[in-house]
Amino acid sequence: MSDVALIMALPNESKGLFEQAGIQVHYSGIGKVNAAFKAFEVIQKTGCKTLINLGTAGSTYFDKHELVEVSQFVQRDMDVSPLGFAVGFTPFDTMHPAEIHLERYFEHLPSGICGTGDSFETGTPKVPCQLVDMEGYAIAKVCKKLRVRILSVKYITDGANDTAHLDWEENLLLGAQKLLSLYQGLK
Template identity: 40%
Template sequence: MKKITLKKSEFQRPLFVFAMKEEAVNLFDDYQLIFTGLGKINASYELTKAIAKYAPDIIINLGTAGSTLFNRGEVVCCNQFVQRDMDVSALGFEKFKTPFAKEESILKYGLELDELNLGTCGTGDSFETEHRNTEYNVVDMEAYALAAIAQREQIPFLCLKYISDGADDNAVDDWNEGVKKAAKALKSSLGLD
């Protein structure tokens, strides 16, 4: 498999992580990659297996996401993550924080690419079509779980999201169109084209 260079650091065993094959098409076939399926459980399970099998020296999560802040077609570098569906505030816990967990409510773990806007990714097990939350500005279904595992395993993590939709009532139609353009834009953002 091919190595990559990011921010003047060379990585010999990069692992590219996508939720679905449609997000990668065949543009990343020269690299070690996995497809996790949708949601935090699938992402956690598949990444844990891949770490044991491939011993990556960097994990690169690429995929599509919604946003009400960033423009459709833009690639955003996410370096902060929240579990948007973790809310035990009725019992006195901070919103997005897993009760009794060591992690803060906002997980700050991820490399930055200077030329890309930074985003805070809200991960949850639902396709969001009515985004009104101000604590995060990118919406997906896997990144928080991937970032948390990378942090616990002390593996560098890079998360790039192609904004495919506005996380609104047009999200489904917009995503179906946007996913077709995602792989090329993500690969170009990494300087791999």
């Protein structure tokens, strides 16, 4: 797996378990700008052919504690609708104006559309999606532009509701354990 790199948003999401297992994790920090910068940096420095994005997400569709493979990323906070564009659509971007489709790898997992935005979602997103995060779309866009394969699996920590911030924190360790087990199964 020397041509594979692993990216997660925060050390909280791995709880140190990946490092204890000798797995290098690149942490992007929170949000689309940090994620895009780190994804670009990781690809440039490692020369990886596949970037695996593991992390947490909220969902009103999937159950808590479920692992979900992302089949498509959309931007839930891109809103240029006053100029006549659909919410989620990036005007004048000819490569990926709205959705970024990912190939499936983990056929045993359910899959879903992930809406990425620079906010901790606690309600219904403006764009159709089954789970929400804060980094995935940006990572996927960098990968697509640089022709690097992207795989993404999210652990559902919360229901993207008014208790999401509490549920997220409470469910991180179990999420890290499940994500580590999945990643170790790749070898």
